[in-house]
Amino acid sequence: SSELxxxxxVSVALGQTVRITCQGDSLRRFSAxxxxxxxxxxxVLVMYGKNMRPSGIPDxxxxxxxxxxxxxTITGPQxxxxxxxxxxxxxxxxxxxxxxxxxxxTVL
Amino acid sequence: xxxxxxxxxxxxxxxxxxxxxxxxxxxxxxxFTFNWVRQAPGQGLEWxxxxxxxxxxxxxxxxxxxxxxxxxxxxxxxxxxxxxxxxSDDTAFYYCTGRAGRYLTPFDWWGQGTLVAVSS
Numbered sequence: 001s002s003e004l005x006x007x008x009x010v011s012v013a014l015g016q017t018v019r020i021t022c023q024g025d026s027l028r029r030f031s032a033x034x035x036x037x038x039x040x041x042x043x044v045l046v047m048y049g050k051n052m053r054p055s056g057i058p059d060x061x062x063x064x065x066x067x068x069x070x071x072x073t074i075t076g077p078q079x080x081x082x083x084x085x086x087x088x089x090x091x092x093x094x095x096x097x098x099x100x101x102x103x104x105x106t107v108l
Numbered sequence: 109x110x111x112x113x114x115x116x117x118x119x120x121x122x123x124x125x126x127x128x129x130x131x132x133x134x135x136x137x138x139x140f141t142f143n144w145v146r147q148a149p150g151q152g153l154e155w156x157x158x159x160x161x162x163x164x165x166x167x168x169x170x171x172x173x174x175x176x177x178x179x180x181x182x183x184x185x186x187x188x189x190x191x192x193x194x195x196s197d198d199t200a201f202y203y204c205t206g207r208a209g210r211y212l213t214p215f216d217w218w219g220q221g222t223l224v225a226v227s228s
Binding site: 033035037042043044045048049054086088089090095096097098099100101102 | 143145152153154155158167169170203212213214215216218219220221
């Protein structure tokens with residue numbers, strides 16, 4: 001399969017919990033990586049592998065996966081978490097890299 | 109932490125070629141894997157391909173395979189992406205990404221991006 005599907009937009013109230021999902025057949029075999037992009041900035045890796053956070057990413061970010069769906073959960077999002085979030089993984093062959101279409105997160 | 113610094117913005121004519129450079133500061137350049145990602149204005153991220161320095165292996169997204177080339181210069185710790193036969197829809201920000209080791213992903217480090225506008 002050569003597609004990763006994300007909801008175009010999600011909103012969450014300050015202090016609540018939000019889950020951003022990514023669906024694709026290749027996620028049954030390969031882990032998802034997640035990138036956050038704020039306006040006018042380059043993307044930043046926020047989650048990789050099986051729930052691994054890069055240095056500097058707060059622990060309110062967590063990742064999970066089940067079947068063909070990967071999720072990025074933000075527990076108690078802050079205003080600075082408002083951004084576009086992209087999932088990424090391999091295609092079924094493992095040789096190509098795919099991106100989801102991105103989810104615009106609004107923190108109310 | 110490794111820093112990736114890309115070359116500056118460019119304007120190109122349709123049919124011409126472009127080269128974007130990406131210089132790595134810190135780490136051991138010869139162990140890095142570099143990928144290139146582009147983003148058209150207001151659009152999402154698109155993987156173009158990458159180069160694994162440890163093996164010399166190159167991977168290409170099918171859409172770019174015929175007109176993109178990736179090279180590295182270990183004497184200057186710089187990696188390059190050349191895209192030929194430019195079209196107006198190649199107008200985009202081009203990002204260099206990197207990581208240590210021989211795996212293609214994830215993209216640990218990102219350059220600041222290079223805006224390339226293709227216009228007659």
